[in-house]
Amino acid sequence: LGTHERFIGFLLEHYAGKFPVWLAPKQVQILPITDKCGAYANEIREMLVEKNVRAEIDDRNEKIGKKIREAELAKVPYMLIIGEKEMQENKVALRIHGKGDAGTSTPQAFLEKILQEIAERKSTE
Numbered sequence: 001l002g003t004h005e006r007f008i009g010f011l012l013e014h015y016a017g018k019f020p021v022w023l024a025p026k027q028v029q030i031l032p033i034t035d036k037c038g039a040y041a042n043e044i045r046e047m048l049v050e051k052n053v054r055a056e057i058d059d060r061n062e063k064i065g066k067k068i069r070e071a072e073l074a075k076v077p078y079m080l081i082i083g084e085k086e087m088q089e090n091k092v093a094l095r096i097h098g099k100g101d102a103g104t105s106t107p108q109a110f111l112e113k114i115l116q117e118i119a120e121r122k123s124t125e
Contacts, residue, residue, distance in 0.1 A: 018097065021077040022118045028055035029071040033064050033083040040087045044080065044107050053114055072097060078114065 011023075021027050028048060032041040041057050048055040058067050064081065071079050081093035092110060094102040105113075116122075 018075045019077070020122065021114060022121045024075075024077050025054065026056055026074070026076050027053055027114065027118075028078045028080060029067075029074075029076040030055060030057045030080045030082065031064060031067045031071065032057065032059060033081065035059075035061075036084060037082045037087050041082050044082070044092065047107060047111060048114075051111060051115060053111070053118070068095065078110075080110070 011019075015023075019025075030041045030045055032038055038057075038059060041059070045055050045057055058071070060067070068079060068081075075097055077097050079095040079097075081095060083093070086092055086104065089104075091104045091106055093104050094110060096102050
């Protein structure tokens with residue numbers, strides 16, 4: 001292996017695949033509960049992507065428990081759950097990998113939090 005491959009191997013071994021938010025390939029997974037929340041989920045994704053936060057939407061027709069479990073197994077640092085209640089209140093329900101529910105927040109407050117963590121290269125632990 002070359003030096004680049006070895007370095008990636010060291011990173012994977014050191015973090016056991018659970019990268020800090022600033023290093024994670026996917027930093028935020030947006031999980032809409034119903035199809036009605038799709039437009040709001042897209043707005044939030046666009047807001048995050050504009051600030052260079054790597055975010056994706058899981059808009060599959062699956063139960064929310066399965067989406068959360070798969071995001072946990074993929075070791076995505078942050079999950080934003082969006083239901084009709086969150087959409088009406090202009091908020092998101094936040095989950096942190098390995099810690100679970102972290103309450104609700106406005107999308108702007110979450111964006112500020114994650115941008116600060118990325119800038120300071122903080123870990124979610």
